[in-house]
Amino acid sequence: MPNSGLHAELRLFKRLFELSPNPIWILDGEHMVECNNAAFMAMGYDSRETFLGLHTLQLSPPLQDDGEASATKAQRMMSIARQQGRHEFEWTLQRADGSAMVTAVTLLSIDHEGRSIMYCVWRDITEKQAAEKALHESEQLYRDVTNNGQALIWLAGLDKSCFYFNQPWLRFTGRTLAQEYGNGWTEGVHPDDFEHCLSTYVTAFDRREQFSMDYRLRRHDGEFRWIRDNGTPRYDSEGRFIGYIGHCLDITDRVIKALAEGK
Numbered sequence: 001m002p003n004s005g006l007h008a009e010l011r012l013f014k015r016l017f018e019l020s021p022n023p024i025w026i027l028d029g030e031h032m033v034e035c036n037n038a039a040f041m042a043m044g045y046d047s048r049e050t051f052l053g054l055h056t057l058q059l060s061p062p063l064q065d066d067g068e069a070s071a072t073k074a075q076r077m078m079s080i081a082r083q084q085g086r087h088e089f090e091w092t093l094q095r096a097d098g099s100a101m102v103t104a105v106t107l108l109s110i111d112h113e114g115r116s117i118m119y120c121v122w123r124d125i126t127e128k129q130a131a132e133k134a135l136h137e138s139e140q141l142y143r144d145v146t147n148n149g150q151a152l153i154w155l156a157g158l159d160k161s162c163f164y165f166n167q168p169w170l171r172f173t174g175r176t177l178a179q180e181y182g183n184g185w186t187e188g189v190h191p192d193d194f195e196h197c198l199s200t201y202v203t204a205f206d207r208r209e210q211f212s213m214d215y216r217l218r219r220h221d222g223e224f225r226w227i228r229d230n231g232t233p234r235y236d237s238e239g240r241f242i243g244y245i246g247h248c249l250d251i252t253d254r255v256i257k258a259l260a261e262g263k
Contacts, residue, residue, distance in 0.1 A: 027118035030056050030074065042124060044096035061094050065102070081107040082116050091122070102126045152227070152248040154185070155234075158241070160205055169248070174220025190216035190224050201231065208233045208241055214251065226252045 017024060023039035025032050032052055040051035043059065060070040073091075081087040086108050093101045101124055108119040146153050147167040155164035161182045170177060173188050189197050193215035204211035211231045216224040231246040 022121050022123055025056075025118075025120040025122075027056065027078075027120055028115065030078075032056055042101075043093065059093055061092060061100065065090075065092050077105075077107060078109075078118060081109045081118065085109055090125070093122075100126075102129050150249065152250075154246045154248070155243065156205075156246075157243045160202065172219055172225075172250075173217070188218040190218070192216075197229075204231060205244060214255075217248075225250050226255045 018036050020036055021038055023042045024036045025039055026034040032054070035048060035051060037048070040048050043051065045051040057071055057074065060074075062070060064070055064073050066073075070092075077087055077089055077091075086106070088104070088106050091103050091105045093103055095101055103122040104125045105120060105122040108121075110117045110119055150168060151166075152169035152172055153164075153166040154162050154169060156162045162185055163181065165177060165180045165185065170180070173180065173185075175184075175188070178184075179187075186194065186198070197213060197215045200211055200213040210233070212228065214226060214228050217227045219225050227248045228251045229246050229248045231244050233241060234243050234245050236242050
């Protein structure tokens with residue numbers, strides 16, 4: 001038969017469509033005219049027929065996560081896809097059980113018999129987005145803790161150079177991060193304490209040991225204050241050494257008291 005090759009290709013494409021692990025919808029306007037198995041199963045529906053009988057907006061909450069009405073955003077996303085041929089964006093869907101699912105959508109506009117048909121492929125990024133949100137909140141918490149406490153905190157990388165100083169440190173020294181960056185912070189160490197400070201730091205770093213040392217650091221008003229610097233090796237999630245973190249406190253009053261008591 002002359003069309004046997006074409007029929008074989010169509011069967012192959014249909015099978016690839018059905019077996020795709022990514023959910024796929026085919027939209028004619030706002031109406032879904034076809035979907036693969038992954039689409040209705042990911043949404044928690046038992047059958048394709050039930051799923052295809054729903055309007056696409058019945059599969060989304062009234063408002064998207066950005067506060068825009070789903071109906072308005074849907075029209076805007078399809079309009080962009082028609083103009084550009086392809087558009088990628090995030091969209092919140094609503095599963096059959098009412099739970100929300102955040103998806104990354106790729107929308108392709110295809111001309112078919114004078115109409116614009118939308119080929120919609122999406123993937124669930126709910127867990128990824130939740131993980132990113134948790135990471136952002138964790139980082140924000142870390143920044144709040146480090147920048148609102150009394151400790152002067154620094155971080156150093158594998159090259160022994162410091163790449164981070166918290167706000168209490170910068171307020172104490174009256175210098176910018178750029179000025180303190182690398183070995184710039186050593187400009188504030190009292191000349192009489194410099195060799196001891198450097199030797200203690202380098203020795204502990206090479207041995208990857210904790211250390212505690214006292215030295216004088218110049219405050220923003222020019223006065224040298226006694227600092228107790230406690231350094232601890234840092235390791236990543238796989239146990240690889242990645243540098244040091246230091247926590248410093250102003251112990252000048254204790255030093256003065258100890259000297260007065262003859263200790």
